[in-house]
Amino acid sequence: MKKLVLLALAAALPAMASFAQEAESPFADTVEIRHGLMLQMAADLGKLGAIAKNETPYDAATASKAAANIAAIASVISMDQFPAGSEVDAAPDSFALPAIWTNPDDFALKITGLNDAASFMVAAAGKDASSIKGVMANLGGACGSCHKAYRQPEE
Numbered sequence: 622m623k624k625l626v627l628l629a630l631a632a633a634l635p636a637m638a639s640f641a642q643e644a645e646s647p648f649a650d651t652v653e654i655r656h657g658l659m660l661q662m663a664a665d666l667g668k669l670g671a672i673a674k675n676e677t678p679y680d681a682a683t684a685s686k687a688a689a690n691i692a693a694i695a696s697v698i699s700m701d702q703f704p705a706g707s708e709v710d711a712a713p714d715s716f717a718l719p720a721i722w723t724n725p726d727d728f729a730l731k732i733t734g735l736n737d738a739a740s741f742m743v744a745a746a747g748k749d750a751s752s753i754k755g756v757m758a759n760l761g762g763a764c765g766s767c768h769k770a771y772r773q774p775e776e
């Protein structure tokens with residue numbers, strides 16, 4: 622009986638160890654939250670991009686929803702999702718570069734840029750595919766310029 626208990630404990634140990642490791646990072650939830658916000662924007666941007674490239678037919682409701690989602694998420698993004706200490710190599714799964722915390726004003730400007738670009742997309746999304754195409758590079762550029770400075774590329 623004792624042996625069985627010991628065996629069960631031994632089997633559970635690796636799982637417990639990895640749980641402990643996860644639980645140790647105070648930034649685990651925050652990193653997950655910002656990834657979720659980013660991934661949702663990427664999904665919505667993808668829908669708009671497909672319309673801009675005429676890969677999917679223009680549909681006002683779909684386009685407007687995608688643009689509204691991006692605008693809503695842009696309004697949520699702030700330093701709240703980027704607490705000091707949550708950079709790459711310090712927090713698990715983080716690809717955020719330390720430059721965010723040395724240039725917080727510039728990082729804030731990139732967030733403002735995203736909000737501005739998203740509002741142009743909201744206006745265009747209700748019109749037609751060519752209007753979406755017209756503001757697509759601006760919005761994609763808002764994502765890209767921040768990533769270039771503040772996100773470590775995944776290998």
Ligand code: HEC
Nearest residue numbers: 656659660662663715716717731732735763764767771772
């Ligand atoms: C203000 C800066 C900023 C803007 C603007 C921005 N991002 Fe990000 N994004 C980041 C940072 C920093 C990371 C890395 C976060 C991390 O790994 O913890 C990231 C990560 C991502 C990821 C990877 C998520 C993952 O699971 O690893 C995707 C996808 C992404 N962004 C999409 C977008 C899209 C699409 C836009 C524009 C609509 C955008 N981002 C705008 C800063 C930004």
